[in-house]
Amino acid sequence: MQQPASSTPIVSLRDVQKSFGSLKVLDGVSFTVERGEVLAVIGRSGSGKSTALRCIDRFEKVDGGEITVCGRRVDLPDVDLRALRQDVGIVFQSYNLFPHLTIEQNITLAPCSVKRMCLSEAKALAHKVLAQVGLEEKIHAYPEQLSGGQQQRAAIARSLAMQPKVMLFDEVTSALDPELTGEVLKVIEQLAADGMTMMMVTHEMGFAKGIADRIVFMHRGKVHETGPASILTSPTTLELAQFVGTGNLKS
Amino acid sequence: MGGHLNANHLLFLGHGALWTIGLSLIALIGGGIVGFVIALARISPLRSVRLLSAAYVQLVQGTPLLVILFLGYFGLAAIGLKMSPLAAASASLTLYVAAYLGEIWRGSIQSVPKPQWEAAEGLALSRTQRMMKVILPQAIRIATPPTVGFMVQIIKNTSLASVVGFVELMRSGQIVNNSLFEPFIVYAIIAAVYFAMCYPLSLFSQKLERRMGRGSANFSLA
Amino acid sequence: MNIELDFPAVLERWPNFLGGAILTLELAFLATVSGALIGTLAAVGRGNHSRLIARICKVYVEAIRNTPLLVQIFLVYFGLASIGLKLSAFTVAVVALTINVGAYTAEIMRAGFEAIPRGQIEAAEGLALSRFQIYWHIILLPAVERVYPALTSQFVLLMLASSVCSQISAEELTAVANYIQSDTYRAFETYIIVAVLYILLSLVMRAGFWGLGLVLFPRRRRLGTAL
Numbered sequence: 001m002q003q004p005a006s007s008t009p010i011v012s013l014r015d016v017q018k019s020f021g022s023l024k025v026l027d028g029v030s031f032t033v034e035r036g037e038v039l040a041v042i043g044r045s046g047s048g049k050s051t052a053l054r055c056i057d058r059f060e061k062v063d064g065g066e067i068t069v070c071g072r073r074v075d076l077p078d079v080d081l082r083a084l085r086q087d088v089g090i091v092f093q094s095y096n097l098f099p100h101l102t103i104e105q106n107i108t109l110a111p112c113s114v115k116r117m118c119l120s121e122a123k124a125l126a127h128k129v130l131a132q133v134g135l136e137e138k139i140h141a142y143p144e145q146l147s148g149g150q151q152q153r154a155a156i157a158r159s160l161a162m163q164p165k166v167m168l169f170d171e172v173t174s175a176l177d178p179e180l181t182g183e184v185l186k187v188i189e190q191l192a193a194d195g196m197t198m199m200m201v202t203h204e205m206g207f208a209k210g211i212a213d214r215i216v217f218m219h220r221g222k223v224h225e226t227g228p229a230s231i232l233t234s235p236t237t238l239e240l241a242q243f244v245g246t247g248n249l250k251s
Numbered sequence: 252m253g254g255h256l257n258a259n260h261l262l263f264l265g266h267g268a269l270w271t272i273g274l275s276l277i278a279l280i281g282g283g284i285v286g287f288v289i290a291l292a293r294i295s296p297l298r299s300v301r302l303l304s305a306a307y308v309q310l311v312q313g314t315p316l317l318v319i320l321f322l323g324y325f326g327l328a329a330i331g332l333k334m335s336p337l338a339a340a341s342a343s344l345t346l347y348v349a350a351y352l353g354e355i356w357r358g359s360i361q362s363v364p365k366p367q368w369e370a371a372e373g374l375a376l377s378r379t380q381r382m383m384k385v386i387l388p389q390a391i392r393i394a395t396p397p398t399v400g401f402m403v404q405i406i407k408n409t410s411l412a413s414v415v416g417f418v419e420l421m422r423s424g425q426i427v428n429n430s431l432f433e434p435f436i437v438y439a440i441i442a443a444v445y446f447a448m449c450y451p452l453s454l455f456s457q458k459l460e461r462r463m464g465r466g467s468a469n470f471s472l473a
Numbered sequence: 474m475n476i477e478l479d480f481p482a483v484l485e486r487w488p489n490f491l492g493g494a495i496l497t498l499e500l501a502f503l504a505t506v507s508g509a510l511i512g513t514l515a516a517v518g519r520g521n522h523s524r525l526i527a528r529i530c531k532v533y534v535e536a537i538r539n540t541p542l543l544v545q546i547f548l549v550y551f552g553l554a555s556i557g558l559k560l561s562a563f564t565v566a567v568v569a570l571t572i573n574v575g576a577y578t579a580e581i582m583r584a585g586f587e588a589i590p591r592g593q594i595e596a597a598e599g600l601a602l603s604r605f606q607i608y609w610h611i612i613l614l615p616a617v618e619r620v621y622p623a624l625t626s627q628f629v630l631l632m633l634a635s636s637v638c639s640q641i642s643a644e645e646l647t648a649v650a651n652y653i654q655s656d657t658y659r660a661f662e663t664y665i666i667v668a669v670l671y672i673l674l675s676l677v678m679r680a681g682f683w684g685l686g687l688v689l690f691p692r693r694r695r696l697g698t699a700l
Contacts, residue, residue, distance in 0.1 A: 057599060059595060059598070059599075081598075081601075082601045082603065083601075084601075085598065085599055085600065085601035086601045088599075089599070090599040092592060092595070092596060092599075094592050096590075096592040096593055096595065096596035097596075098593065098596070098597075098610075098611055098615075099615065099692070100614050100615050100618065100690070100692050101610075101692075102692075109600070109602070109610055110600035110601060110602060113602060113603075113606050113610065114600065114601045114602060114603075114606075142692050142695070142696060144696065144698065145696070155596075158600070159599075159600075162600060162601065309672075310668075310672060312675075313633070313671060313672035313675040313676070314633070314668045314671050314672060315633040315634065315635075315636035315637075315647065315671055316633075317636040317637055317639070317647055318636060318647060318650070318664055318667055318668050318671060319668070321647075321650070321651075321654075321660070321664050322661070322664040322665065322668065325654060325660035325661075325664065326660045326661035326663075326664045326665070327661065328660065329654075329658065329659065329660035329661045330478070330661045403538075403539065407539075407540065407541040407542070408541070410541035410543045410544060411541075411543060411637070413543070414543075414640065421541065421543060421544065424544075434547065434551035435548065435551045435552055435555050438544055438547045438548045438551065439548065441544050442536075442540045442544045442545070442548060445539065445540045445541055445544060446536065446539045446540050449538075449539035449540070450535065450539045453535070453538065453539055
């Protein structure tokens with residue numbers, strides 16, 4: 001990874017608090033995503049990992065703490081949401097492709113209407129990003145004509161077309177049949193190899209281990225353990241050991 | 252009457268409102284009976300019966316109620332069948348309501364889940380028994396919210412009877428206005444009275460719909 | 474009883490019938506276009522963050538849906554006159570029908586909006602689309618596609634209901650029938666012909682909406698599936 005020496009983090013969370021009603025989902029969460037880094041956030045369902053990701057793109061408002069994304073304070077009420085979301089690409093568990101638009105239209109929509117790119121330029125871009133995810137031949141198909149794995153790859157291409165500075169992946173393989181997860185993970189791997197800054201919330205331990213520069217393990221709304229991918233094989237806390245199921249707690 | 256709006260005027264309007272309710276009930280009962288027959292005819296095993304009833308529904312739903320009303324009142328009179336305004340309005344509304352209720356109820360009957368029909372058939376019940384004992388009791392539950400909703404349409408549609416001179420709420424409003432010359436005020440009052448009759452039914456229908464947890468066809472006319 | 478029907482005597486007046494039918498279609502077309510517009514705005518307004526705007530839209534929808542069109546037409550007619558606006562019967566009819574069908578459209582469109590999955594809107598937000606762009610590109614078309622049958626039935630009903638405009642002497646089809654029958658003393662034949670014409674008009678409208686649907690929903694044309 002090429003890391004500029006003086007870089008500030010692309011994403012940083014400091015003491016973030018978030019409750020849904022009386023349920024405290026994030027209880028003082030802090031972590032950063034550096035430029036060019038791949039950060040994997042793992043933890044049980046309900047540990048707050050998806051909420052943390054959604055807070056970064058302001059799909060949830062935080063109750064306290066600071067979130068900075070590309071130098072922009074996301075926790076403040078007057079944040080420029082559209083500027084923020086041009087910098088941040090997000091891919092959802094349920095793909096959320098627009099069913100009434102072809103794959104090409106799904107991809108060109110935002111560059112044309114947000115960045116005011118002309119259509120021919122946007123179409124060329126669509127070709128390029130679809131090639132990146134290996135779906136060029138589906139450019140004129142509608143989402144329902146694609147398999148789940150293909151839809152998710154198209155959704156990744158749609159985000160890439162906005163040339164984001166960081167990509168957020170929210171359990172992008174959880175809705176897929178096991179035999180289809182591989183093709184999506186391969187695309188993400190390639191992005192990582194190309195130096196894209198990424199944060200992914202995932203259940204795929206093996207994948208996280210293989211691709212992540214750093215792991216954040218969340219437990220009960222807190223960052224419980226963090227470190228390089230090696231913490232998955234040699235966890236220092238009981239909870240992470242139980243979570244990865246190795247049982248070989250290094251003490 | 253004359254001069255300012257007074258108690259006599261209001262009494263007259265109240266009388267008209269009662270006739271609006273009366274005419275609505277006639278249309279509901281008459282249209283309900285004919286509509287029930289239409290609903291059954293629409294799903295009859297006989298092709299000719301199905302076609303005839305479908306044609307009836309298409310014809311009525313393609314014609315404005317006002318034209319049906321004119322046909323019944325002026326049209327029939329012109330060929331020697333003179334009817335009172337009440338009779339013409341009742342007959343027209345009955346035919347009109349029957350086409351719409353028939354369709355609502357056919358839809359309700361057909362939306363009883365297929366396994367229910369098959370189960371009833373498996374029990375060796377006759378067609379009538381299947382209908383009366385298994386299907387209709389379930390269809391009634393499904394049909395209630397849209398039927399209540401359609402009652403709002405019936406009440407509103409009775410206002411057209413004013414055009415052939417039947418003195419219901421709308422017509423009594425016009426008569427009051429003829430002595431007051433305050434059309435905006437008079438019609439605003441009329442509108443408020445219609446609203447007071449219709450809105451509770453609309454709310455009730457929405458409540459029933461929510462309780463059923465399902466949307467229903469959005470039948471409506473002016 | 475001796476019934477003699479003489480349709481040719483009435484059919485002689487076909488230019489009048491035709492003129493009335495065209496005016497009815499014009500009325501229906503204008504009210505449909507403008508009613509669809511304000512109805513959609515009212516449906517959007519009902520979901521507005523501002524309580525006041527949402528409230529106003531709700532009052533509009535409920536007030537119209539729970540009062541007869543005939544009363545609404547008279548209210549518009551005399552209401553506009555009382556504020557000094559002298560408009561033609563045709564204009565008053567278009568205004569009243571627009572207000573009327575707008576309320577029904579709002580209710581139907583609201584159901585369409587509510588059926589759009591939350592994830593669609595989040596995905597659009599994630600792509601930095603503005604609120605307006607989200608409504609325009611992501612919500613509107615799929616919502617319209619979903620409620621298209623209900624919407625088009627409503628517009629056909631509006632065309633039929635426009636017959637009530639004969640009461641303020643807009644020269645549409647029913648008004649034409651009224652004066653032809655008083656000229657010819659052939660009320661039965663006249664109203665039968667008019668009924669047939671209305672049935673034809675509703676068929677024409679349905680065919681038109683079917684064709685419009687093919688243009689509006691290319692995905693459905695290609696795949697034949699509903700959203």
